[in-house]
Amino acid sequence: MVLPRAARTQRRTRIQGEKEERILEAALEVFSANGFRGSTVDQIAEVAGMSKPNLLYYFRTKEAMHRALIDRVLDTWLDPLREFNAEGNPVAEIRSYIRRKLEMARDYPRESRLFANEVLQGAPHIEDELKGPLKALVDEKAEVIRAWAKAGKIAKCDPYHLIFAIWSTTQHYADFDVQVRAVLGQGNAGEGRFEDAARFLERLFVDGLQVSEQPTV
């Protein structure tokens, strides 16, 4: 017998757990930076600190690695949206959703880029996840937003496009990081851009750009 892991034995050995962990961490690093096609198994093996055949002992193909990675990351990636609470104060909920998404862009940019790469190239490996669990979750939360609007608690707006707008504005800071840095220049190279972004986005989504009632200079 030559098959690895849980394929036949239900039990996982200690080594299996450690190695698979290291491999997926390395795969995240490489896939998120180069996309699926642009990544090589050798690269991942080197980052993981093991030989290519050894890596392929745990994940039989490059695709299997990618799938395992997607499955593991997708759940945590959607957590902020799940926390969206129908009972809370609408504006406060939206505000804190934006904040959480922005924190994820700051703290987990690789996960963001992993999905961005995938979706950008037509989502060949995650089409089912998009049309299934993702759509279901968005549908659910869109209904919540629609109810808020109907009750007059927030302005009437298309809830789906609101969610898209929050996704795109926040993930922009992870996915297009080099562009953001290039445009902001050396001066704003520190992490302060995330605080500026948070201030701007909270204000944008809540008040818009129209001059509001509070006195302006």
Place this chain on the structure above:
Amino acid sequence: MVLPRAARTQRRTRIQGEKEERILEAALEVFSANGFRGSTVDQIAEVAGMSKPNLLYYFRTKEAMHRALIDRVLDTWLDPLREFNAEGNPVAEIRSYIRRKLEMARDYPRESRLFANEVLQGAPHIEDELKGPLKALVDEKAEVIRAWAKAGKIAKCDPYHLIFAIWSTTQHYADFDVQVRAVLGQGNAGEGRFEDAARFLERLFVDGLQVSEQPTV
């Protein structure tokens, strides 16, 4: 002598013009769908309807093709921002910038994805363009926006993050098209999503989500 085109003769033959056109069109198709590393010269040659060596007669390397493509596309891509007019009505200018960017996402999604792919992977080929012409243009327009805010014509806000927000929300509909379609589902599969998006974004950027003065149900 074996060198093609303008490398030695200043004059371009009729065939040169036609073939280079076909090649760049094919390159846009392939690069935008697969990224630089994920694309092969054979793919581009097939889409262009010619043999690989023939293609390489006009562009000596894959990189040369990519660079020529970037150079050609970048200019037109930045046109909407250039049209941004300091003399116009601030809110109207921002509104029409959003509309133009959204139209480009609808009509030129390949160009959008070409840059998205490039930036997402660290902009290895266009770093100079980002830090040079792009930054200069953004700096200029940011100053315009800052002046508007100072004059009390729009709400005070960080002009750079405003531009990022407009870029990300509009380009989202090109770059993440499959995701948008998957979430909206079959019903909204038509092009109507761009009109919905336009309505939503104009409203978002101008009014925000707060319930405004006009009577709500």
Place this chain on the structure above:
DNA sequence: TGTAATGTTTACCAACCGGTCAAATTATCA
């Protein structure tokens, strides 16, 4: 401790990649 299962390595392969070359073909124009 012995042995069977698990893990690791070296050597390797076929397919594919970007790119070259020389020969053949076609367009240009004096």
Place this chain on the structure above:
DNA sequence: TGATAATTTGACCGGTTGGTAAACATTACA
């Protein structure tokens, strides 16, 4: 028309890719 330059092609090359085979080493456990 003929000769010269421009274009096109098929055969090929060295390097890289994802993946395999089998020998070897280590671990777990009765």
